[in-house]
Amino acid sequence: MLIKGLSTQIHGKVILSDVTVNFMKGLNVILGPNGSGKTTLLRTIIGMIDPVMGEITLDEGEIGYSPAEFFPAPMRVIDVMRSGTSVRDSIYLSYLQELGMDEYREREFSTLSSGEKRMVLVAKALAEGNSVLMDEPLSNLDARNYVRLVKAMRKFSKTKTIIVTSHDVELATVADHVVLMKNGMVFKEGDPSSALTEETLSTLYDVKMRRVKVGERIIFVKDISNI
Numbered sequence: 001m002l003i004k005g006l007s008t009q010i011h012g013k014v015i016l017s018d019v020t021v022n023f024m025k026g027l028n029v030i031l032g033p034n035g036s037g038k039t040t041l042l043r044t045i046i047g048m049i050d051p052v053m054g055e056i057t058l059d060e061g062e063i064g065y066s067p068a069e070f071f072p073a074p075m076r077v078i079d080v081m082r083s084g085t086s087v088r089d090s091i092y093l094s095y096l097q098e099l100g101m102d103e104y105r106e107r108e109f110s111t112l113s114s115g116e117k118r119m120v121l122v123a124k125a126l127a128e129g130n131s132v133l134m135d136e137p138l139s140n141l142d143a144r145n146y147v148r149l150v151k152a153m154r155k156f157s158k159t160k161t162i163i164v165t166s167h168d169v170e171l172a173t174v175a176d177h178v179v180l181m182k183n184g185m186v187f188k189e190g191d192p193s194s195a196l197t198e199e200t201l202s203t204l205y206d207v208k209m210r211r212v213k214v215g216e217r218i219i220f221v222k223d224i225s226n227i
């Protein structure tokens with residue numbers, strides 16, 4: 001999926017400015033501070049927001065989208081899954097099962113916890129799309145669901161273009177492609193080893209970020225020792 005020179009404005013205010021990104025098949029993670037334009041980029045890709053400039057070249061197939069928040073009319077989980085598309089129930093059920101959520105299918109969606117809702121919406125997006133856009137899918141997840149979801153992202157990224165916005169730098173370390181956004185612009189992109197450094201992350205968030213080795217893995221943590 002190619003995004004070229006994309007600019008958007010909301011009520012006359014520039015939100016995205018000349019964004020060019022090449023999202024590849026695999027796991028693409030967009031990091032950026034609050035308000036940097038991550039959600040706006042996803043919404044522009046799915047056509048909820050008209051850009052003032054630029055081009056979006058989509059991959060073949062459908063787009064699945066899991067929003068950061070979703071408040072449907074009262075309905076069961078399985079009806080939330082069915083809404084707006086014509087994917088077979090068996091497909092939806094297999095994705096719910098993949099994420100350990102199949103036992104929730106008859107439950108009223110609004111009664112689910114925020115983490116459970118998130119898992120259901122992600123299962124729906126994965127079932128529906130060849131390109132799958134997920135807005136902060138990891139927020140509110142406990143360690144078990146976090147690991148389950150990252151595992152599913154890795155698995156389906158072999159055949160789908162998965163684009164995830166997140167504040168989770170650890171997720172970005174296992175991505176195929178990382179995009180750092182700041183002030184509505186792409187500040188850096190590349191594979192994790194080139195995009196994720198103490199310098200780029202400290203500049204991105206305007207706080208000191210430290211690189212830490214855990215076993216064979218490199219992770220980045222916020223330095224809160226001297227504040």
Ligand SMILES: Nc1ncnc2c1ncn2[C@@H]1O[C@H](COP(=O)(O)OP(=O)(O)OP(=O)(O)O)[C@@H](O)[C@H]1O
Pocket residue numbers: 010011015032033034035036037038039040041
């Ligand atoms: N409808 C709107 N009216 C006015 N400003 C808006 C509107 N939608 C988004 N914005 C502004 O656009 C900017 C980018 O918002 P966006 O939601 O894309 O950021 P984000 O990177 O997803 O942030 P977060 O990490 O907090 O979710 C923010 O400054 C936000 O206040």
